[in-house]
Amino acid sequence: MSPPQHGSQSGNKTYARVVGSGVAGMAELCIFYPVDTLAKRLMNSSVALNANNWQTVVFQQEAGSAAIGGVRGFVGKWAALFPGFGYGALYKISQRIYKFGGQPVLKETLDKCVFPSERSPTQQFWCNGISGSLIGAGEVVLLPFDVLKIKYQTNPEYRKLNFAQICQQEGLSSLYAGAGVTAARNIAGSFMLFGVNYAVKHSLTDGRTGKPGLVHFALSSTAGSVASILVACPLDVVKTRLQSGNYAGSSAFRIMADIAAKEGIGAFFKGSIPKVLSVGPKLTFSFTLAQYLIDTMERLS
Structure with missing residues (x-):
C-alpha cells in the first residue's frame, strides 16, 4: 500500500507546485505589466530623463498623440504600456511555473544527494541558493519569449512585425540575444532570491511558530526579492539593451564599456529605483x- 500512497503524495505535490506557481504568474502579469514596461524603457534609454523628454521615453511613439485631450489621451498612454502582452504572458506564466515550482524539486534532490542526514540552517541556505542558481541558469530556455516582450516594450519598430517576420528578418538566434548575460544575472539573482528567502523565513519561524504563515512568506519574499534585484541590476541593464534591438552588433562587454565610459558607473543602476519599486513588489507578490x-x-492534499 505504501508505494501508491507515496506516488499519490508526489503527484499532489507536483499539482500544487504547478497550479500555485501558474496562478501567481498570471496574477503578477495582470497587475504589474505596465510598470515593467516603464522600467524596461528607462533602462533602455541612453539619455538623461528630464521634464521635457520623459513622455517620449516612457510612452515612445504614443507620446505626441496620446498627450492630446481627455479620455482618448489617457487611453492612448495606458495602451502604450501594454505592447507584447501576449509574449509576456507566455514568458511569465511558464517562467513562474518553472522557477517557483521547479526549485523545490531540485532543492529536495540536492538535500538527498548532498545533505542526506544532517541539515543545518547554513547548509539549507546554500542548498536553497544553489538550487535557485541552477534553476535560474536554465531559464535561458524561455528567453525568446522575454526577448520578444522586451523588443515590443522598448522598440516601436518591432510592433509592426509578428513572430515569423522577426525570425525571418533577424534569424532565430536573435531571440537568444544576451543569453550569457541573462544566465549570469539569473544565477546571481536566483541564488539571493531563494537563499535569502529561506534564511529570513527560517529566522522568523524556527523554534517559535513552526510552520510559516502568509506574513512569514511575505516578509521572506520581500527580503529575497530586494536582494535579488540589487545584485542583478547591473547585468539587467546590459541584458535589456542587448535584447532591445537598438544596439545591434554590440557585445555585452562592448555595451558595458560604453556605459562606463559615456554614462558613468551609476548608469549600471539605471532604472533601479523603479525596478525595486515595481519588480520588487511584483516579485514579492508572486513569490x-x-x-x-x-x-x-x-x-x-
Whole structure:
C-alpha cells in the first residue's frame, strides 16, 4: 500500500507546485505589466530623463498623440504600456511555473544527494541558493519569449512585425540575444532570491511558530526579492539593451564599456529605483502567493 500512497503524495505535490506557481504568474502579469514596461524603457534609454523628454521615453511613439485631450489621451498612454502582452504572458506564466515550482524539486534532490542526514540552517541556505542558481541558469530556455516582450516594450519598430517576420528578418538566434548575460544575472539573482528567502523565513519561524504563515512568506519574499534585484541590476541593464534591438552588433562587454565610459558607473543602476519599486513588489507578490498556495495545497492534499 505504501508505494501508491507515496506516488499519490508526489503527484499532489507536483499539482500544487504547478497550479500555485501558474496562478501567481498570471496574477503578477495582470497587475504589474505596465510598470515593467516603464522600467524596461528607462533602462533602455541612453539619455538623461528630464521634464521635457520623459513622455517620449516612457510612452515612445504614443507620446505626441496620446498627450492630446481627455479620455482618448489617457487611453492612448495606458495602451502604450501594454505592447507584447501576449509574449509576456507566455514568458511569465511558464517562467513562474518553472522557477517557483521547479526549485523545490531540485532543492529536495540536492538535500538527498548532498545533505542526506544532517541539515543545518547554513547548509539549507546554500542548498536553497544553489538550487535557485541552477534553476535560474536554465531559464535561458524561455528567453525568446522575454526577448520578444522586451523588443515590443522598448522598440516601436518591432510592433509592426509578428513572430515569423522577426525570425525571418533577424534569424532565430536573435531571440537568444544576451543569453550569457541573462544566465549570469539569473544565477546571481536566483541564488539571493531563494537563499535569502529561506534564511529570513527560517529566522522568523524556527523554534517559535513552526510552520510559516502568509506574513512569514511575505516578509521572506520581500527580503529575497530586494536582494535579488540589487545584485542583478547591473547585468539587467546590459541584458535589456542587448535584447532591445537598438544596439545591434554590440557585445555585452562592448555595451558595458560604453556605459562606463559615456554614462558613468551609476548608469549600471539605471532604472533601479523603479525596478525595486515595481519588480520588487511584483516579485514579492508572486513569490509570496506561490509559496502560500503551494504550502496550503500541499497541506490539504
